[in-house]
Every structure is written in structure tokens, then in C-alpha cells.
Amino acid sequence: MSSDDQYKNVIKQEMAKLKKPVKLKVFTSKGIAQDGRLIQACMDCGEFMNLLRIYEENSNGMLTIEELSIDENPKFAQEYDIQRVPTILFIDNEGREIIRYLAAPRGQEIQPFVQALFAFAGAPNYYQATIKQNIGRINPSTIKVMITNTCPYCPQMVSIANLFAIAGNGKIRTVIVDISANLDIGQYYDAAGVPYTIVNDQKAISGLVGPDVVLRSLIGGNIRVQY
Amino acid sequence: MFNIESGIPDPNKIYDVIILGGGPTALGAAIYAARFALDLLVIGKTFGGLIASTHIVENYPGITSVSGPELMDMFRDHINSLNIPYITDEITSIEKEENFFVLKSYFMSFKAYTIIIATGSERKKLNVPGEEEFTGRGVSYCATCDGMFFKDKKLAVIGGSDSAAKEALFLSQHASEVYIIYRGDDIRAEPINKKRVNENDKIKIINHINIVEIKGNKSVSSVIFDNGNEFDVDGVFIEVGSIPQSQIAIDIGVKANKKKEIIINRKSETNIPGIYAAGDVADAPFKQAITGVSEGVIAAYSVFDYLKLIKKK
Numbered sequence: 001m002s003s004d005d006q007y008k009n010v011i012k013q014e015m016a017k018l019k020k021p022v023k024l025k026v027f028t029s030k031g032i033a034q035d036g037r038l039i040q041a042c043m044d045c046g047e048f049m050n051l052l053r054i055y056e057e058n059s060n061g062m063l064t065i066e067e068l069s070i071d072e073n074p075k076f077a078q079e080y081d082i083q084r085v086p087t088i089l090f091i092d093n094e095g096r097e098i099i100r101y102l103a104a105p106r107g108q109e110i111q112p113f114v115q116a117l118f119a120f121a122g123a124p125n126y127y128q129a130t131i132k133q134n135i136g137r138i139n140p141s142t143i144k145v146m147i148t149n150t151c152p153y154c155p156q157m158v159s160i161a162n163l164f165a166i167a168g169n170g171k172i173r174t175v176i177v178d179i180s181a182n183l184d185i186g187q188y189y190d191a192a193g194v195p196y197t198i199v200n201d202q203k204a205i206s207g208l209v210g211p212d213v214v215l216r217s218l219i220g221g222n223i224r225v226q227y
Numbered sequence: 228m229f230n231i232e233s234g235i236p237d238p239n240k241i242y243d244v245i246i247l248g249g250g251p252t253a254l255g256a257a258i259y260a261a262r263f264a265l266d267l268l269v270i271g272k273t274f275g276g277l278i279a280s281t282h283i284v285e286n287y288p289g290i291t292s293v294s295g296p297e298l299m300d301m302f303r304d305h306i307n308s309l310n311i312p313y314i315t316d317e318i319t320s321i322e323k324e325e326n327f328f329v330l331k332s333y334f335m336s337f338k339a340y341t342i343i344i345a346t347g348s349e350r351k352k353l354n355v356p357g358e359e360e361f362t363g364r365g366v367s368y369c370a371t372c373d374g375m376f377f378k379d380k381k382l383a384v385i386g387g388s389d390s391a392a393k394e395a396l397f398l399s400q401h402a403s404e405v406y407i408i409y410r411g412d413d414i415r416a417e418p419i420n421k422k423r424v425n426e427n428d429k430i431k432i433i434n435h436i437n438i439v440e441i442k443g444n445k446s447v448s449s450v451i452f453d454n455g456n457e458f459d460v461d462g463v464f465i466e467v468g469s470i471p472q473s474q475i476a477i478d479i480g481v482k483a484n485k486k487k488e489i490i491i492n493r494k495s496e497t498n499i500p501g502i503y504a505a506g507d508v509a510d511a512p513f514k515q516a517i518t519g520v521s522e523g524v525i526a527a528y529s530v531f532d533y534l535k536l537i538k539k540k
Contacts, residue, residue: 010304108296111303124235126314130334151372152279152296156315180375192446192462193363193373206363207372210272210317212333227238227336 007110008054014114015058020121023064026052027077027087030069041071044181048086048104055105055117063117084182090120096170099162102185103178107149112159119166127160127211131167133226137219138168139200144175146186146196153208157195160211164218172218236312241327241338242268244530247318247475248345250276251516252506254302256343256523261309263531268337269306269313270330275299276347277469277507278516280369281390282397287517295371321479326537328501340534341501343526344476344489345519348469348507353385357441358465365447365462370394373462379403380461383450385438391466392416392424398464399429406460407432408450438463471508484510495526501537503529 028049031041049067056065070077070085080089080097088101098120105113119125131138143161147154158176165174179186179194189198197205199217215223244260246253249271260267278284281295293301306313316332321342323329330337350368352358358366367373374397382402384395387409393416395405407414407424412434414421424430440451441463449459471488473481482490482498489497489504491511497504503526506519 006300108300126235126316127334148372148375150296150375151369152275152299153273153369153372156274160315190364190445192365192376193367193369195372196363204363207368208273211315212317212319215333223333225331225333227331 007107010110011054011114012058014110015055015063015117016060018059018062018118018121020123021062021064022117022121023066023091024052024117025066025068025080025089025091027068027070027073027080027082027085027089029085030071042085044104045086051104051106052088055114062121090116090166092170094170097173098165098168098170100173100175102182103147103176104149104181108152108155109147109149109158112155112162115159116162116166119163125163125167127163127215128167130215130223130225131164131172132169134215134219134224135169135171137221137224138171140171140173141168141200141218142173142175143214143218144177144189144198144201146177146179146189146191146194146198148178148180148194150180151194154195157197157208160214161197164211164214236268236314236335236337238336239338240266241340242266243339243534244268244341244343244527245270245328245330245337245339246343246345247271247330248276248343248347248506248508249274249313249315250345250347250506250519251278251298251302252276252347252519252523253343253345254306254523255520256345256505256527257306257311257313258309259524259527260343260530261311263527265527265531265534267311268339269311270316270318270332270337271313272315272317272346274313274315275302277350280371282371282393284516286515318475321475323479323499340537341503341530343495343523343530344473344481344497344502344504344508345506345523345526346472346475346508347519348471348514350465351468351470353438353441353465353467355438355440357443357447361441361443361447361463364445365443366441367462367464368466370397370464373464374398374401377402377462381459382406382462382464383408383438383458383460384464384466385409386466386468387411387414387416387434388466388468389416389420392420394464394466395430396420396423396427399427402429402462405430406458408436408438409434410437411435469507473504473508476502476504476508486510491522493525494529495522496529501533 028045090099505522
């Protein structure tokens with residue numbers, strides 16, 4: 001079995017367990033070919049959408065992926081500040097962006113992506129209670145996690161950041177960036193190692209750290225715990 | 228982290244065993260604990276452990292050659308197939324209460340009759356000026372994570388172990404030159420890896436030298452040797468050994484040796500009944516994934532035996 005087939009099987013197995021509906025928006029760019037057909041205008045968008053359709057097709061109808069072309073939906077793209085394609089958005093019921101993916105959820109990144117889908121659909125979130133206890137001490141925050149698809153420790157950092165955002169009730173937003181596909185973003189943040197996490201464009205965390213370190217950087221102090 | 232269906236652990240339940248760690252030792256113990264039908268939970272900080280960052284593993288029976296990340300995938304598939312609950316967290320304290328232990332993290336409190344400590348070890352720092360400042364900007368502890376950022380660059384690997392040799396071999400796939408900088412006479416790599424290093428035109432060894440400073444501006448530009456010479460490099464990969472993650476056990480009275488490795492017997496028992504240890508955190512002289520798995524499996528069996536005793540009481 002090729003590694004591609006193996007990963008497809010993982011997606012199939014995991015997505016079959018999704019029991020609650022969840023919707024994602026994916027921004028791509030489309031153009032009109034000479035024969036009049038609508039085609040993907042961005043180089044990666046076709047392959048990216050094919051990957052996401054595997055998730056959707058194996059979810060028993062629970063996952064709906066809405067593909068939006070920035071050319072056809074400029075107002076919406078502007079509203080959500082879509083600066084590059086493809087971009088995946090997890091938007092909550094109140095229209096707030098919770099998670100943004102500038103990365104393809106393939107290979108090692110399948111697990112944290114599936115986990116985010118489940119938690120976003122309402123599955124139990126391990127970090128929820130502690131985030132809730134401390135939410136009053138967290139200012140509206142963005143956690144940017146720089147990854148590559150060959151980094152063995154990145155999926156765990158992505159998982160922590162995503163689950164924090166989902167537990168954050170709109171106060172925490174996560175942006176997952178594959179810096180091998182978005183070199184300029186990596187260069188902007190001087191990232192020469194992954195995972196590399198930027199909290200509110202200020203605090204850089206190099207490497208994999210525990211969830212307590214991420215929470216402390218959001219709070220700017222000690223974690224309040226009540227068991 | 229995984230096993231979405233397993234939900235959130237119940238803080239009021241007393242688990243048969245809580246296994247601390249995310250590497251092969253912990254997961255080997257978990258697989259056997261599951262096979263013994265024990266009620267278990269695995270709490271790990273780093274899924275896959277240090278071996279997940281190894282670029283090639285070729286000393287495990289049945290697996291001719293596999294990358295660390297691929298092996299990690301295999302671990303994940305295996306524990307998922309047995310519905311073993313795994314969460315990403317770090318325990319900060321352990322207390323004994325009646326016939327069980329209470330384990331606390333910043334996120335939850337847990338109870339268990341027994342604990343297997345398989346927390347492994349963490350990479351040692353070089354502790355020189357510039358190391359912390361340039362971490363993530365040219366200083367790295369993981370070649371598989373960061374090697375791709377150094378295409379056609381000149382790199383230094385600090386250390387003379389087998390791991391250092393493997394890091395250098397992996398980095399040579401990306402870099403233009405790789406210098407193994409080692410304070411000793413001859414690198415201590417396994418003969419097979421030493422031969423590969425010697426045959427690799429991109430790798431050179433500089434011995435009898437210590438690094439005393441890492442310099443740079445926006446990112447690493449050079450290292451300073453203890454003879455005062457400055458050596459230009461674009462990146463520094465540090466592989467100077469590891470420190471056992473045993474403090475949590477020592478704090479509750481588990482005995483450790485001078486290296487802070489937990490002292491265990493052939494049953495993976497510690498001096499405290501109900502607490503077991505295995506793998507890199509324990510005091511075995513030869514530390515490999517395969518020997519760690521063995522100790523983890525023995526720990527799971529010892530837990531199984533111990534539970535029969537205490538549950539009779």
C-alpha cells in the first residue's frame with residue numbers, strides 16, 4: 001500500500017466516526033478556460049480540494065465543504081481577510097473565525113485536522129474546562145503555528161492550538177501555516193525551525209511545548225485550576 | 228489527543244494504570260495493559276517520543292528500515308486499533324491516597340491504582356551564550372523537523388554519539404557541508420553509522436573542540452571554539468545527550484541514581500509499590516527503543532500481577 005493510500009484509509013476510518021454536522025469554508029481561485037469551463041486558477045487549489053473532498057465523501061454527509069472562489073465572492077473574501085488561496089476557515093455559528101488553515105491537512109496533519117473537525121462539531125474537548133476557567137484573563141488572541149508536513153512534532157502543536165481556539169468561545173483564533181508552502185510567512189517571522197508558534201504576533205515559542213505553556217502565554221501569568 | 232470516541236477522562240474514576248509518556252516504551256506498556264484488559268489511560272507530552280525525530284530506524288525486528296515519523300504513524304494506528312485513550316498533557320504532581328494515586332496536571336486531576344513512568348528523556352542543552360537566543364533561528368535539536376530550512380547551507384552538529392552521526396547523515400541530504408564537532412577522540416556512533424559518516428563526502432569531523440558561543444545577527448552565522456577560533460556556519464544542531472524526565476517521580480520519593488535515572492528491578496518495579504518505570508527514564512545502561520519497549524511491557528505485566536494482589540484485599 002502506498003503512503004497516499006494509507007493516509008486515505010486513515011481519513012476514511014476517522015471521518016466515518018463523525019456523528020454531528022460540521023461546515024467548513026474553503027477559499028480558492030477560479031478562472032474561465034478558453035473553452036468556457038470554470039477551472040482552478042491557483043496551482044495548488046485543485047489538489048487541495050481533491051484532498052478535502054476525501055474528508056467530505058467519507059463523513060456520511062456530516063461534513064459539508066463550501067468552496068468559495070475569491071473572484072466570485074470578493075466581498076466575503078474581504079470580510080474574512082483572505083489574502084491567499086487555498087485557505088480553510090472554521091467559522092462558528094456567530095460568524096467568528098475560529099481556525100484558519102494555510103496548510104493542507106495531509107500526512108501527519110490528518111489527525112489534528114480530524115480532531116478539530118470533531119471538536120468543532122461539539123465532541124468533548126480536553127482543554128475546555130481549564131480554558132473556560134481562565135477565559136476572563138485571556139484577551140482576544142491569535143495563535144499562529146508554523147509547520148511543515150515533514151515535522152513529526154508539529155501535529156501536536158496544531159492539535160493544542162486548534163482545541164484551544166475551539167474552547168475559546170471566539171476569544172482565541174488559530175492560524176495554521178505550512179511555511180514550506182508559504183515561505184514568505186516563515187521569513188516574515190524569522191522561522192528556521194518548526195513547530196514555531198507566535199502568540200499575538202509577539203511571543204515566539206520554538207519547538208513542541210505542553211498545553212500549559214501555550215495557555216500561560218495567552219494569560220501572561222499562572223494558570224488558575226479548579227479540579 | 229487521539230481516539231476521539233474515547234472522550235474526556237473521568238476525574239472520579241480510579242484507573243487500573245496510568246502510563247506517563249508518549250514514546251515506544253509508554254506505548255508498548257499501553258498495548259500490553261490493553262491486552263491484559265486493564266482500565267488504562269496514557270498521558271504524554273510528546274507522542275512518539277524522541278524516536279519520532281529520528282530520520283531512520285533500522286534496528287527493530289520485522290522492520291528493515293522506517294523513518295521516525297512513519298514509525299510514529301504505526302504506533303498511532305496500533306494504539307487506535309486497541310482504543311487506548313491518549314491525551315496530550317503533562318502531570319505536575321503525584322500524591323498517594325489510601326490504595327491509589329492522585330495525579331494532577333494544569334488541566335485535570337486523575338486517579339489510578341498504579342503508575343508506569345515512561346516519560347523518557349529530554350535533549351540536553353549545550354548551555355552556551357547564543358543557544359537560547361537563536362533557537363528556532365538556526366539552533367535546532369531536531370534534524371527531521373528543521374533540516375529542510377538549510378538547503379545548501381553549512382551546518383554544525385554538536386556531539387559524538389550515534390544520534391549525532393544520524394543527524395549529520397540526515398542533514399547531509401539538504402546541506403552543502405556538515406561538520407560534526409566533538410570534544411572527544413573518535414565519534415561513538417554504531418559501526419554501521421560511523422562507516423556511513425566516513426564515506427559521506429559532505430560530512431567532516433572536527434574533534435577535541437568545544438563550542439563556547441553561538442553567534443549571529445538575525446540568525447546563526449558562526450560558532451566560537453574553546454581555542455578562540457571562529458567558525459562560520461548557518462545552523463547548529465545540538466545532540467549532546469539527554470536528561471531523564473524523572474523529577475515527578477523523585478518528588479514522591481521514587482529512588483533515582485546520580486544521573487536522575489529511576490532505579491528499577493527486573494520487574495520494572497521502583498522502590499514504591501504501585502509505581503513502575505521503564506525506558507530512557509530508568510537506569511538501564513543501554514537505552515534503545517527496543518529495550519525500552521521490553522521494560523514497558525514487563526512493567527505492564529507487573530501491574531497486572533500487582534492489581535490481582537491489591538484488589539483481593
